[in-house]
Structures are given as structure tokens and as C-alpha cells.
Amino acid sequence: MVAASPFCASGGFDLSANMVHTGWALADPVTGGAYRETEARAQRKRHGMWKGDFTAPWEWRAQQ
Numbered sequence: 001m002v003a004a005s006p007f008c009a010s011g012g013f014d015l016s017a018n019m020v021h022t023g024w025a026l027a028d029p030v031t032g033g034a035y036r037e038t039e040a041r042a043q044r045k046r047h048g049m050w051k052g053d054f055t056a057p058w059e060w061r062a063q064q
Contacts, residue, residue: 023048026056 019025023042027035
């Protein structure tokens, strides 16, 4: 699981946005504001990780 933050692109293609869109990355709660709407859409459509249950890395670390 990757936390998408500011911007990762190749050839003008936003890789971070694509990872969040497909449900294989989460928007970083501190720096990933640009991806939160994309993440919400992926969650509603149950893409990728959203097909099941998981704990976000920052939530897991807070519980340790």
C-alpha cells in the first residue's frame, strides 16, 4: 500500500493519481489533498484495496 503524496509523473501522466484511482494507493492524510476526491470515488466503486477491509498505515502506526 502506498500513500500518494504531492505528485509523481512520467511523461505527463500522474502516476500517483492513477494508483489512487485504481484503489492501490491511499491519499496521504497530510500531503495528499489533491487525491482525496479520487480516493473517495475509488472507495465508492470498491476499486483495488477497497474491495476488502484494511487499516490505513497511519492508523495502524497510531495503534502501536
